[in-house]
Amino acid sequence: MAASAAPKNYSRIGDNAFKDVEKINSELFTLTYGAIVTQLMKDYEDVEAVNTQLEKMGYNIGVRIIEEFLARSGLGRCSDFRETSEVLAKVGLKMFLGITAQVQNFDSTKNEFSLILDENPLAEFVELPENCGNLWYSNVLCGVIKGALEMVQMKVDAKFVKCALRGDDQTEIKVTFISIIEEEVPVGDD
């Protein structure tokens, strides 16, 4: 772990940010997300296609959400991927979903970590029907992570590996660092 003179208290930053934002009842959000997933399941024959759509939609949301995140958190560039994991778990998820995740299994060689969600507002009181075997219900979150990090020049992969809705013992997203995205210098013609 990188030693710094004053280690940032990410939990406190996340809590303070969440305190300040306008909020709505999470149940409304849960119901809306559930209705969307249900409709997508009707739209597409194939559950994998629903997973893909959820991720795509999440990606677009992530691209938009990063601006507010940066403004409210006041955080600058992360010095390393481990810092990214902590910021995501303690500040990002807190600011928007009001939850904190745990970072586990940080692997410096593979440059990946697991996010363990103890709570998941998207899935509260949700029961998956029988024919949803391969559905990652909350896959929108993976898209949000990818989209948001891409806006800060980080290309990552984010995938569910476990989900409580499927009967797993926990809800876990694996985030893998792929590459830094070089900022494109626009060809000036204006």
Place this chain on the structure above:
Amino acid sequence: MQATQSGWKAKEVHESCFELLHIETVLHYALTSPEDCSAKLEKIGYSVGSRLVERYTRERGRFSDSLEMVKFICKEIWTDVFKKQVDNLKTNHKGIFVLNDAKYRALNKISASSATQSPPPVPSPAQLTAFGCGLIKGVLCSMGMPCEVSADFSSPNVQLPACNFTIKMEKDPR
């Protein structure tokens, strides 16, 4: 922490979670199935409305008539979902209600950001209000008041981001 009469659990999320999810869903359907985009969004709103009612009536019990129900939509439900009350309610007392929202949230966001919003399609006002129509319809139909709900933003005295939601009850209210 927001106080509501419905007595829901105190768990909350950032309001932009809902807003961004809604807008993204509108964009998704505007792009992938433009011909029934509004219909699908209305179905989603309907589902949310009918589920919300379950929660509300558990706390409150039954409503005595349709006017009381519509007023509840204008105040409590609109506040919980859109963070404001409906600005104006009119009725002909013969089963037609017109709800005026002077600044409907989804329309507000789009008109504010349309300058920077890059890729087409820019969703139409009809697509942006479909969820709201479905929400109202879902609430009323689940309360045993079948109806049709439509949104109007084209009247001379209704300018974006204002919107009129018109409820037409299928049978005479008690």
